[in-house]
Amino acid sequence: MSRTKAFKEQLDEHGAKWSEWRAVEVVGDFGDPDTEYHAVRGEGLGLADHSWRETLVVTGSDAVPWLQGLVTSDLFQLAEEGSGQITTAVNQVGRLIAEARVLHMPEMLVLDLEPGVLEAGLLSHLRRHIITEDVTLVDRSEQTARVSLYGEQAAELLDRVCDTEHRVTSLEEFAGTWGAMGDEDVVIQRVPLTGGPGFDVSCASEAADRVWRTLIDANDAVTPVGFDTLETLRIEAGVPRFGKELTEERIPLEAGLDHAISFNKGCYLGQEIIARLDTRGTPARLLRTLVLGEGAAPRVGADIEREGKVVGQVVSSVWSPRLQKPIALGYVKRNHNEVGTDVEVEARPASVEALGYALASTSAKV
Structure with a gap:
């Protein structure tokens, strides 16, 4: 920077x-x-x-087909200059390496990333997969x-x-x-x-x-x-951020990033795991919005409980001016993450809701 x-x-x-x-x-x-x-x-x-x-610029005659094999989205949909999408890069077992906003500029792809992502492993990961392809990576941060x-x-x-x-x-x-x-x-x-x-x-x-x-x-x-x-x-909008809700422990499907995944494109690194999860149905846990009735925003890392059992953890939390209530984002286990499920966070009643509930539940201006 x-x-x-x-x-x-x-x-x-x-x-x-x-x-x-x-x-x-x-x-x-x-x-x-x-x-x-x-x-x-x-x-x-x-x-x-x-x-x-951070900003990474990808150029070269092989840039698109090469990167297509390393990200979860379908870059071939970016044929028109000015088109863009969100994507993720995952490892062999489908765990996140990075989340990026991609933009097709004239003669280049531009990736917009959270700080530290390139040095933490994405840049070396991408470079390892350049064999004979005409691809150049330039960190323009x-x-x-x-x-x-x-x-x-x-x-x-x-x-x-x-x-x-x-x-x-x-x-x-x-x-x-x-x-x-x-x-x-x-x-x-x-x-x-x-x-x-x-x-x-x-x-x-x-x-x-x-x-x-x-x-x-x-x-x-x-x-x-x-x-x-x-x-x-x-x-409030339920938008996950890399480094908070999105970490190396997570699979994109768990975080509701279906829109960053193509289930019809050809092979890419980590595809087998993601495809298997999609075929089986729901992942073991899902990122949800949690709405509490009163008090301060819950502690990050607080357990989400149901009927005395831990069924998830809070990842981020705030007081929502939109709802005038504390809300959180947290990963909740299968069989407990259905919208409307009653849970407890820090011994307080909470409701499991869809991502972006705070905005979808009211159209009133604040």
Whole structure:
């Protein structure tokens, strides 16, 4: 990650309170998490710094067919430039190595990843599988900054301040476009992190402060939003994050990542295990939303119990402004993870619900 001094000073001017995620520096909040939350869920716009995410560029005449054999999604569906998808890389036994957002740019594939994923094993894993193929892997994390805009009017604002190949308002989930924001080159990808409209704007690291300023100045409703608020929004939306709900112990099907898996494509590493699980029916456990009736958010790692037996563990938790209740994401064992099942967390009644329950259960603005 490379955040310039000018950009960090700009974030500090907005009241950035610094924290850490996966050994990198992030803005925890900007002093008023409640305002940040309502800017995204309400009628405003939220602007976040995601410069700490990693960027891997894959090029070469064999890039697509080669990577097709190493990820769970069908990259052949990305024939059109600007198309995108979410995918995962798994090992021989189907366990996660990485989760990535993929974007087909002219003459390249761009992978957007959580920090530390490349060094922790993904890059070496991919390099081991280049034999004679014409494939080049370039880690562009240090040269790339990324800011994200969330809210119902985000696409319209980006179309107003950017001149891009495709209109931002036309982008489907994970699709993208590229062009200019004033004098700065940008790449924009639609990313459903919060359960509502959201767009990552990538640029050169040295341009981040100017891109941020352009977006802040473009609309009085734009509010800086920190990592902690985005976690609340993400957990409400039931979107798993690599490094939290997604770890090397998990299989994509357990985390509800069916949309990142093709069950019809040819062979890929780990396919046998995933196909076997799909054929048998439900995995041994599933990631679910847990809704508690009262009190504070439960402790991460707390047992999920039913009839005196441990049937799962809490992986992440927050107080949900949407529901005005504590909620959590947790893996719950088979025969206990049906939607509507009553369980206990920290001796408190809780209900097992589908991922994204907090948003699906109410359409009211907050």
